[in-house]
Amino acid sequence: MPNDSLQKEFAAVVGQENVMTGESDLHAYSYDSAVLDQVSPAMVVRPETSEALGRVVKLCNENDLKLTVRGAGTNLSGGTIPHSGGIVCLTNALNKVLEINEDDLYAVVQPGVITAQFAAQVAAKGLLYPPDPGSQAVSTLGGNVAENAGGLRALKYGVTKDYVMGVDFFDVNGELVHSGSKTVKCVTGYNLSGLMVASEGTLGVFEKLILKLVPPPKAIKSMMAEFDDVGAASQTVSSIIAAKIVPATLEFMDNFTIKTVENFRGAGLNTEAAALLLIEVDGHPAQVEDDASQVEAICKEHGAGKVTVAKDANQRAAVWQARRDALPALARVKPTTVLEDATVPRSKIPDMMQALKRIAREYKLTIGTFGHAGDGNLHPTILTDIRDKEEWKRVEKAIDAIFDEALALGGTLSGEHGIGLAKSKYMHLEYGTAAIEYSRKMKSVMDPKNILNPGKMLGPLLT
Amino acid sequence: MADIKRLAGMLQELDDLLTRCMRCGLCQAQCPVFARTGREADVTRGKLALLSGLSREMLTDPAQVREKIDTCLLCGTCEANCPSGVKVTDIFLRARAILNGYMGLSPAQRLIFRRMLPRPKLMNALLSMSALFQGLFSKEADPVIGSSCARFNAPLIRDRHFKKLAKKPLHRQVPSVDTPAGASGLKVAFFPGCLTDKIYPGVGLAALKIFKHHQVGVYMPAGQACCGIPALSSGEADAFSSLVRQNAELFSAGKWDYLVTPCATCTATMHKLWPEYHRGSLGRVITDNIMDVSQFMIDVLGVKPFQNEADKTPVAYHDPCHLRNTMKITAQPRSLIEAGGRHTVAELPGGPSCCGSGGSFNLKHYKLSTEIGLEKARAIGATNAPVAATGCPACMLQLTDMMSREHVSIPIRHVLELYAENL
Numbered sequence: 001m002p003n004d005s006l007q008k009e010f011a012a013v014v015g016q017e018n019v020m021t022g023e024s025d026l027h028a029y030s031y032d033s034a035v036l037d038q039v040s041p042a043m044v045v046r047p048e049t050s051e052a053l054g055r056v057v058k059l060c061n062e063n064d065l066k067l068t069v070r071g072a073g074t075n076l077s078g079g080t081i082p083h084s085g086g087i088v089c090l091t092n093a094l095n096k097v098l099e100i101n102e103d104d105l106y107a108v109v110q111p112g113v114i115t116a117q118f119a120a121q122v123a124a125k126g127l128l129y130p131p132d133p134g135s136q137a138v139s140t141l142g143g144n145v146a147e148n149a150g151g152l153r154a155l156k157y158g159v160t161k162d163y164v165m166g167v168d169f170f171d172v173n174g175e176l177v178h179s180g181s182k183t184v185k186c187v188t189g190y191n192l193s194g195l196m197v198a199s200e201g202t203l204g205v206f207e208k209l210i211l212k213l214v215p216p217p218k219a220i221k222s223m224m225a226e227f228d229d230v231g232a233a234s235q236t237v238s239s240i241i242a243a244k245i246v247p248a249t250l251e252f253m254d255n256f257t258i259k260t261v262e263n264f265r266g267a268g269l270n271t272e273a274a275a276l277l278l279i280e281v282d283g284h285p286a287q288v289e290d291d292a293s294q295v296e297a298i299c300k301e302h303g304a305g306k307v308t309v310a311k312d313a314n315q316r317a318a319v320w321q322a323r324r325d326a327l328p329a330l331a332r333v334k335p336t337t338v339l340e341d342a343t344v345p346r347s348k349i350p351d352m353m354q355a356l357k358r359i360a361r362e363y364k365l366t367i368g369t370f371g372h373a374g375d376g377n378l379h380p381t382i383l384t385d386i387r388d389k390e391e392w393k394r395v396e397k398a399i400d401a402i403f404d405e406a407l408a409l410g411g412t413l414s415g416e417h418g419i420g421l422a423k424s425k426y427m428h429l430e431y432g433t434a435a436i437e438y439s440r441k442m443k444s445v446m447d448p449k450n451i452l453n454p455g456k457m458l459g460p461l462l463t
Numbered sequence: 464m465a466d467i468k469r470l471a472g473m474l475q476e477l478d479d480l481l482t483r484c485m486r487c488g489l490c491q492a493q494c495p496v497f498a499r500t501g502r503e504a505d506v507t508r509g510k511l512a513l514l515s516g517l518s519r520e521m522l523t524d525p526a527q528v529r530e531k532i533d534t535c536l537l538c539g540t541c542e543a544n545c546p547s548g549v550k551v552t553d554i555f556l557r558a559r560a561i562l563n564g565y566m567g568l569s570p571a572q573r574l575i576f577r578r579m580l581p582r583p584k585l586m587n588a589l590l591s592m593s594a595l596f597q598g599l600f601s602k603e604a605d606p607v608i609g610s611s612c613a614r615f616n617a618p619l620i621r622d623r624h625f626k627k628l629a630k631k632p633l634h635r636q637v638p639s640v641d642t643p644a645g646a647s648g649l650k651v652a653f654f655p656g657c658l659t660d661k662i663y664p665g666v667g668l669a670a671l672k673i674f675k676h677h678q679v680g681v682y683m684p685a686g687q688a689c690c691g692i693p694a695l696s697s698g699e700a701d702a703f704s705s706l707v708r709q710n711a712e713l714f715s716a717g718k719w720d721y722l723v724t725p726c727a728t729c730t731a732t733m734h735k736l737w738p739e740y741h742r743g744s745l746g747r748v749i750t751d752n753i754m755d756v757s758q759f760m761i762d763v764l765g766v767k768p769f770q771n772e773a774d775k776t777p778v779a780y781h782d783p784c785h786l787r788n789t790m791k792i793t794a795q796p797r798s799l800i801e802a803g804g805r806h807t808v809a810e811l812p813g814g815p816s817c818c819g820s821g822g823s824f825n826l827k828h829y830k831l832s833t834e835i836g837l838e839k840a841r842a843i844g845a846t847n848a849p850v851a852a853t854g855c856p857a858c859m860l861q862l863t864d865m866m867s868r869e870h871v872s873i874p875i876r877h878v879l880e881l882y883a884e885n886l
């Protein structure tokens with residue numbers, strides 16, 4: 001616990017009103033969106049300037065205080081669960097869009113800017129910032145970069161890392177490190193910005209981000225295809241890509257999710273369907289027409305029972321409403337919702353779906369699966385009640401089994417939700433120990449006192 | 464510590480409701496209090512985590528938790544948008560009652576909730592006395608809006624630009640009404656609500672004029688009590704039930720088709736909270752019969768927006784949270800504004816949001832309430848409309864104060880007043 005004089009030092013840096021030490025305030029920073037045990041920090045600070053942010057980092061290092069930077073606290077892997085005795089530093093007061101450059105197609109932002117608000121400002125200038133995680137209404141751009149967040153448009157437009165041109169960050173001594181540039185090309189020095197992406201607050205504290213913008217597509221077309229066989233649905237996904245069409249979005253919902261969504265909204269989904277594909281193509285109007293009719297034909301070739309092409313904005317909204325309803329509808333079924341993130345090569349989706357079915361049966365659990373079929377990133381969602389101790393044990397075993405299966409199919413532990421505390425124990429399964437050791441050594445040089453979000457990603461604290 | 468155990472035990476009844484929150488944090492996009500403070504303990508997710516922490520004995524100081532639970536407008540915006548369907552209002556109201564039971568009310572609150580509020584006659588008498596004297600205490604601040612700021616720094620009044628109590632409350636101008644259904648074949652029971660009665664009698668008169676014009680019969684009995692929300696939101700379940708019982712008996716005695724009110728907060732309270740929290744019978748006053756006046760006008764009477772080519776005056780419309788979030792009523796007040804044929808709705812930049820009033824929130828957290836309200840006033844100003852309107856006297860009161868401070872010198876009217884002007 002930082003003593004009184006230290007508290008005063010922090011107060012001198014960020015202002016007394018931006019230091020929180022009350023029991024209730026601390027408790028409110030003991031969790032994030034992951035289903036994990038809570039840990040309260042010793043103090044929470046909310047710097048309002050870049051300079052104060054840098055000085056907070058330095059103070060923490062000088063006093064051996066473990067520092068957890070927190071954006072909106074919506075990550076699903078425990079990345080912002082602090083250490084008892086540690087400091088939480090909020091970025092949500094550093095929320096300015098500093099520049100949107102329409103000539104050179106980039107923007108400069110502070111790390112606490114809310115993703116959707118930024119995207120809206122960019123759209124108002126007739127440009128597009130594509131990464132659109134499901135949490136975009138509240139997530140911060142700093143959190144997006146630190147987790148390398150993906151979203152619905154990832155298949156065609158890529159994920160957050162594809163839009164990071166530069167990151168200015170504080171090292172543990174509070175020195176501001178510049179990296180990257182506002183130019184499309186830049187090979188000056190190591191790719192430190194790249195190193196910051198997905199670093200989960202363990203390597204540096206972002207002060208400023210340079211993000212790439214693109215022109216928006218001129219036309220968009222959405223459609224929904226029903227299948228009575230999961231295998232056929234995922235064959236369709238492969239065939240669409242094989243036909244050299246890259247839809248902006250290619251989403252999947254299994255039968256359980258379809259039924260739950262229909263129960264929730266009553267929008268007339270076919271509850272008999274084994275799977276739904278929700279597809280959106282965008283680009284030049286002529287090409288969009290072409291792609292859309294080709295995609296429709298491919299769906300039918302693979303036995304799609306019904307393909308509904310949205311004719312106007314309302315119908316398009318209805319298609320995406322169904323997808324947006326997936327998580328809310330599932331979340332209402334049981335008290336606890338565990339949203340998993342295992343990702344496999346897209347051709348392996350049928351195998352993964354088979355495996356999930358088997359795992360649900362074996363551990364007697366309810367699992368609804370939806371997700372980004374186009375990039376193999378599925379969200380098997382386990383519906384449970386954490387208060388039921390016996391069932392919770394089975395949930396933990398099922399999660400292990402899901403990871404084993406994903407890795408056996410040549411996939412990865414996490415497509416977009418990060419490692420944090422939740423998945424650090426599985427890291428060696430995917431990469432072996434050499435990668436972890438290399439990462440630990442690197443961190444030990446950059447953060448010798450191990451104050452930057454220790455224990456996240458690289459496994460339990462050794463000291 | 465033993466005591467904390469007892470409190471934890473009392474809070475256990477909320478456990479099923481609390482575990483529904485999956486801590487996704489999406490309420491950060493909705494909560495007007497969080498938008499000002501940026502503190503997790505102020506957003507829904509944080510408040511729920513505090514209650515859950517208290518019930519699991521992870522916390523030791525209920526006073527801190529209570530303060531956070533009270534830092535809430537009960538605007539319901541988080542609930543209306545929560546992906547997990549958490550019954551937030553329900554949780555907060557129950558939690559307030561539990562915390563009050565455990566920690567007690569302040570003597571002043573006790574006096575108001577247990578002694579004064581449940582006695583409508585006494586309340587009316589006390590307030591009409593203060594209406595006579597208030598001229599001594601306030602000076603006209605902005606004659607256009609009709610607010611007046613306190614000349615003396617009275618503790619509750621501070622530097623507010625207060626709307627004065629009406630010289631003659633509605634119940635003195637029109638003590639009671641009982642007219643038969645006319646050509647419309649319909650008869651409504653009319654519940655003006657405290658603020659309409661005591662501060663905005665003009666809204667009540669407008670409603671009566673409208674009913675007369677559309678040949679709707681009216682049952683407005685004397686001796687109506689407060690709808691009960693101030694008591695319930697302060698955790699006073701007994702006072703609440705006593706008020707509801709008085710009203711239920713009064714209205715069950717008459718014959719009518721719908722019970723209507725011009726106050727968003729009263730409508731929401733009667734619609735959602737009376738059946739849920741009242742211990743006892745509601746007689747004829749059942750949810751399906753209770754409506755906001757604009758909803759009745761459009762959905763039942765079938766009044767239509769007026770189509771003509773005339774130049775129309777834009778009206779900046781503020782959605783009261785209790786209509787928008789709790790009742791899902793957004794189209795009807797807008798249609799009613801346009802039904803008169805002289806006005807058109809100007810939407811506020813940034814979309815709908817709370818005005819920061821929140822009943823007693825406004826008294827306890829005046830600074831926060833003001834910050835939220837001033838932003839609303841600026842949004843109204845930005846429309847450049849020459850008049851603003853809303854569907855709730857509580858919002859009118861808050862907006863009067865805020866627009867006056869922000870120098871947005873345009874009148875704020877109830878949608879019923881705008882419509883009635885054309886009749």
Ligand SMILES: Cc1cc2nc3c(=O)[nH]c(=O)nc-3n(C[C@H](O)[C@H](O)[C@H](O)COP(=O)(O)OP(=O)(O)OC[C@H]3O[C@@H](n4cnc5c(N)ncnc54)[C@H](O)[C@@H]3O)c2cc1C
Pocket residue numbers: 032033068069070071072073074075076079080091111132133134135138139140141142143144145146147148149150151152199200201202204205206207327416417418453486487488489
């Ligand atoms: C309903 C829901 C839907 C979601 N959908 C998606 C989705 O579609 N795709 C996806 O990828 N994710 C998704 N997520 C996960 C989560 O929203 C993302 O990981 C998001 O990027 C987190 O942003 P945040 O601001 O909440 O960061 P936080 O959770 O606050 O922090 C995340 C990590 O970033 C670090 N960090 C934050 N700011 C900084 C900084 N300035 N400097 C250094 N480190 C920093 C933190 O220390 C932490 O390790 C979803 C979550 C929810 C609850």
Ligand code: SF4
Pocket residue numbers: 483484485486487488489490491507508511541544545546547548549
């Ligand atoms: S939006 Fe609902 S489920 Fe999500 S954190 Fe807020 S209250 Fe909980």
Ligand code: SF4
Pocket residue numbers: 493494495496497505506507534535536537538539540541542551
């Ligand atoms: S009711 Fe309104 S003020 Fe209260 S927590 Fe919900 S959004 Fe915030």
